[in-house]
Amino acid sequence: MSDSPQEQAKGGAPNPSGWRRRLDAVLELPNDSPQKTLIVAVTLCLVCSVVVSSAAVLLRPLQLENAALDRKRNIVEVAGLLGSDGDVEAAFERVEPRVVDLESGEFAEDMDPARYDQRKSSKDPERSIALSRDEDIAGIGRRARYSTVYFVRDGDAIRQVILPVHGYGLWSTLYGFLSLKGDFRTVSGLKFYEHAETPGLGGEVDNPAWRGKWDGKIAFDESGSAIIEVVKGVVDETRSGAEHRVDGLAGATLTTRGVDNLLKFWLGENGFGPFLARMREKEA
Numbered sequence: 001m002s003d004s005p006q007e008q009a010k011g012g013a014p015n016p017s018g019w020r021r022r023l024d025a026v027l028e029l030p031n032d033s034p035q036k037t038l039i040v041a042v043t044l045c046l047v048c049s050v051v052v053s054s055a056a057v058l059l060r061p062l063q064l065e066n067a068a069l070d071r072k073r074n075i076v077e078v079a080g081l082l083g084s085d086g087d088v089e090a091a092f093e094r095v096e097p098r099v100v101d102l103e104s105g106e107f108a109e110d111m112d113p114a115r116y117d118q119r120k121s122s123k124d125p126e127r128s129i130a131l132s133r134d135e136d137i138a139g140i141g142r143r144a145r146y147s148t149v150y151f152v153r154d155g156d157a158i159r160q161v162i163l164p165v166h167g168y169g170l171w172s173t174l175y176g177f178l179s180l181k182g183d184f185r186t187v188s189g190l191k192f193y194e195h196a197e198t199p200g201l202g203g204e205v206d207n208p209a210w211r212g213k214w215d216g217k218i219a220f221d222e223s224g225s226a227i228i229e230v231v232k233g234v235v236d237e238t239r240s241g242a243e244h245r246v247d248g249l250a251g252a253t254l255t256t257r258g259v260d261n262l263l264k265f266w267l268g269e270n271g272f273g274p275f276l277a278r279m280r281e282k283e284a
């Protein structure tokens with residue numbers, strides 16, 4: 001409301017509006033008054049929650065884009081496709097993702113690999129199966145019905161297949177990718193991209209020297225059973241069966257056992273076993 005011409009002529013201050021009067025009244029309260037403390041705290045909370053929620057909403061597309069790029073980086077790294085230029089997108093052009101029905105081992109032709117979220121599915125009772133105590137050697141509780149797999153081809157021939165794997169170590173679930181050669185038996189690489197094992201102990205799963213021990217190990221016996229084994233200590237290369245064994249991590253027997261178990265699970269009947277058996281038959 002504007003001041004009267006008489007008041008303005010006298011040079012008095014303009015009459016402030018209602019909300020301004022209330023703000024002035026609050027600001028004039030002593031700093032240690034409970035009313036002022038409460039009003040400042042509530043206002044601060046409201047402002048902060050608006051800032052945080054806006055940031056979360058606005059940054060979501062960027063986060064998803066970065067998560068997708070990170071996934072691609074891990075896949076091309078385990079496949080050994082990442083060139084010295086570090087161009088992940090260019091390297092990923094050589095990768096063909098497909099979705100597989102884990103129970104039948106057949107491709108799920110109607111599912112789009114770019115849209116399928118296996119981690120989300122594994123928590124959804126509609127899209128996953130509960131594992132019994134005997135089946136659940138990887139300690140994951142539930143397993144998604146479908147999994148994405150990633151092929152790398154040389155012309156028409158399959159050069160590698162990259163399989164997402166996960167399982168419990170000592171402190172955490174380890175998430176990673178196992179790469180098999182085109183014979184669907186021989187390992188070419190293993191890389192974990194997420195875990196919370198102790199650096200220097202279980203965290204040595206990330207050590208390039210240990211990761212280098214996987215290339216060329218034979219994961220299956222002649223009958224197609226998964227017999228890859230991560231042993232406690234060092235593999236005796238002079239003994240028969242050394243081609244199926246990988247050194248354990250020193251001082252981290254429990255993480256080592258977790259890796260051993262998760263590989264046995266994902267290469268077995270309840271994991272990629274049916275898919276790999278089909279592929280071996282098809283490519284033979």
Ligand SMILES: Cc1cc2nc3c(=O)[nH]c(=O)nc-3n(C[C@H](O)[C@H](O)[C@H](O)COP(=O)(O)O)c2cc1C
Pocket residue numbers: 170171197198199201202203249250251252253254255256
């Ligand atoms: C603080 C702390 C962190 C540990 N972190 C790990 C780990 O990440 N992975 C693991 O297997 N063992 C870890 N251990 C050791 C285990 O408790 C256990 O002693 C070890 O797995 C046995 O391995 P070893 O038989 O090779 O000595 C940790 C121990 C301590 C005290």
